[in-house]
Amino acid sequence: KQVGGLYPNDADGLSFAEGLPPAFQAKGYGYTDPGRFQNNSEDYSAVISQFLKEGVEIVNGVPTPPDFANFWKQAVQQGFRPKVSTMARAMLFPEGVEALGELGAGHTVECWFHPKFPYKSDVTGLTAQEACDQWEADSGRQWTQPVCYLGQFDLWTDILQRCTNPTDKNAIIEATKQTKINTIGGPVDWTVNPDPHSGYYNFSTKPITTGQWVRGQGKYMYDMEIVASVTSP
Numbered sequence: 001k002q003v004g005g006l007y008p009n010d011a012d013g014l015s016f017a018e019g020l021p022p023a024f025q026a027k028g029y030g031y032t033d034p035g036r037f038q039n040n041s042e043d044y045s046a047v048i049s050q051f052l053k054e055g056v057e058i059v060n061g062v063p064t065p066p067d068f069a070n071f072w073k074q075a076v077q078q079g080f081r082p083k084v085s086t087m088a089r090a091m092l093f094p095e096g097v098e099a100l101g102e103l104g105a106g107h108t109v110e111c112w113f114h115p116k117f118p119y120k121s122d123v124t125g126l127t128a129q130e131a132c133d134q135w136e137a138d139s140g141r142q143w144t145q146p147v148c149y150l151g152q153f154d155l156w157t158d159i160l161q162r163c164t165n166p167t168d169k170n171a172i173i174e175a176t177k178q179t180k181i182n183t184i185g186g187p188v189d190w191t192v193n194p195d196p197h198s199g200y201y202n203f204s205t206k207p208i209t210t211g212q213w214v215r216g217q218g219k220y221m222y223d224m225e226i227v228a229s230v231t232s233p
Helices: 011-026 045-053 063-078 094-097 128-139 144-160 169-177
Strands: 002-006 030-032 059-062 084-087 106-109 180-183 187-188 209-215 222-228
Touching: 002 011, 002 045, 011 030, 045 063, 063 094, 094 222, 106 222, 128 144, 144 169, 144 180, 187 209
Parallel strands: 002 030, 002 059, 059 084, 084 106
Antiparallel strands: 106 209, 180 187, 209 222
8 A cells, every 4th residue: 555656847747746645645545755757767766766665566657658668667677566557648548558568568547538438429429439430440540538529529519509699709608608418528517516616617527437458459559448437437
């Protein structure tokens, strides 16, 4: 139950380093902080040594794909093999996992979109799976989570269809406030405020799960599977 942080000295790293350790500790996990590292670092020996010394079994971070590839390959060489590795940014795309070669299987990452999400667009009629299939057919590449952002076009289309005067910004605002549709990434309901104490309106929370990279069973080197969906069953 010891977490090690791999957070770079940039906006993402500083945000993660501030917000996540207290959340880990509140759940009863210990936390090892080796400090912020500079992007494009070549040598992670000091970080790895501290993780080994303090018994780190879970590594969490938000490095770039090249930086994490360097870290992970050095960690394996130096005998550090944590039970869990969950990396935002670095493990988000297939290219980041493939950069690890044979060491890519098992890494986890937040999964805010997947072909197996049970949602269908009210505008296009496409399911999450159909949208990913179309992306792969059109691009010749493996689906990635940003396919989810097709939903932005769903939102804009829906708003304009309901708007009484698309050339009037106030009419657009009023239509936006009444947005309540389904997208391939999940439902969007801007008619209610999910956090009344925030003072903000016109936002909705996003379904999120845990993705894990496994060895591909088809045409790709690795496939992402959903392995946990506690907050979005």
